[in-house]
């Protein structure tokens with residue numbers, strides 16, 4: 001194993017509580033004043049293979065490749081708050097940032113077309129292989145094409161009054177899922193079958209009512225593995241895994257058509273066809289209904305269909321992709337943390353039984369689990385200008401990753417970071433736990449700015465509805481060793497799932 005010298009860190013983390021730093025990051029004006037790019041700390045690099053040997057068997061980071069939290073913590077401990085990751089095989093060079101103020105300054109100075117890297121192989125599919133070329137959607141489009149798409153879909157997806165339309169039906173979905181879970185329990189109150197798949201069935205049914213405006217009825221039957229619903233769930237999972245291999249790790253597909261690349265192209269087509277099957281079925285049903293709804297009653301798909309059918313189809317398809325594993329893993333993380341913290345669970349149940357309209361503790365429980373176990377470990381941008389980041393010259397075109405999962409677990413931003421304390425999100429300002437004392441860019445589970453998660457409000461409503469019904473119905477316990485989390489573009493909670501769901 002290669003030996004590393006611990007480099008001195010240029011991090012002012014000890015004073016960062018007051019956020020007095022003036023230049024953590026800014027567009028670079030006088031490069032000669034900065035430490036050169038070659039000096040940014042990071043794993044040592046070899047000709048041709050760059051830093052890859054650290055991730056090979058026997059390499060320092062090999063064991064941690066699929067353990068994102070431990071991998072990034074190790075990088076932070078070893079190299080400091082900025083870490084260079086050399087690009088290989090057509091990937092751009094990158095830096096990992098663990099400094100909220102530097103993150104803030106880079107993100108705040110981005111232009112109107114922030115470029116988020118990732119999903120390049122899906123982008124390739126949509127640009128070169130897809131039959132109906134043209135609009136590609138938010139996940140993969142960049143520049144003017146992305147902006148136009150986003151401006152079209154922002155109003156129906158972000159307007160609170162449109163989202164509120166879904167409250168009743170999402171609550172219905174939540175109640176139906178609770179009924180299903182009750183029917184799936186064995187004598188020991190454990191859910192039979194695959195718990196993660198069950199949470200996926202809930203998340204697909206939930207995002208289905210928003211993306212398509214109708215119930216898919218995934219709960220009422222045993223879905224065969226080749227049913228469109230199960231196929232879609234499996235495809236979403238496989239695609240995130242594949243994107244991790246092709247787009248987030250060095251891969252030769254950018255030079256020639258590898259076996260994995262060919263498999264990916266097939267998968268992307270299958271996902272597109274399956275999503276289109278659901279959208280077409282919905283359009284058929286809408287046509288049968290004859291479009292008699294008022295504007296206020298129309299859901300997302302209907303509103304988008306009136307504007308542009310291509311946009312409507314792609315957006316619905318992307319919602320069925322981006323809205324499945326994200327919410328399912330978030331609800332699993334929240335249940336796990338509440339199972340380990342019974343007094344917090346009791347407090348939540350108390351709030352829910354009070355019938356008060358506002359439910360701040362419910363929201364706080366979700367926020368706190370997104371702090372401790374976020375489904376997305378960090379955000380990334382390809383910078384469109386050269387920067388001074390923490391005193392280093394970082395060239396234009398570098399991929400900067402903002403590792404909020406690590407930042408939001410740092411003691412200096414969130415006191416008692418390893419404790420599940422939903423209270424920190426609701427206590428008054430003079431309480432030392434008050435979340436507002438933390439740097440705002442230490443916690444970004446839904447990303448930042450004009451490119452942030454378009455499904456945020458929908459996801460929050462889905463999660464609040466389901467968590468409320470779960471805690472009203474079950475005393476959730478965990479009986480086993482700590483849960484395992486693995487990385488495949490997203491953070492996946494993997495079994496064994498040692499949940500016990502007792503009737504309240």
Ligand code: HEM
Pocket residue numbers: 116138139150207318319320322323324326327330375376378379380444445446447448449450451452453454455456458459
């Ligand atoms: C707990 C649930 C979710 C989390 C934590 C989450 C997180 C994120 C994050 C971190 C980004 C990148 C933002 C950035 O680059 O600044 C993103 C983008 C996106 N999310 Fe979500 N997401 C969730 C649920 C959803 C749902 C339910 C949908 C479906 C509507 C969705 C659709 C999208 C789309 C389409 C984008 C790309 C936006 C763009 O580039 O303009 N997400 N999400």
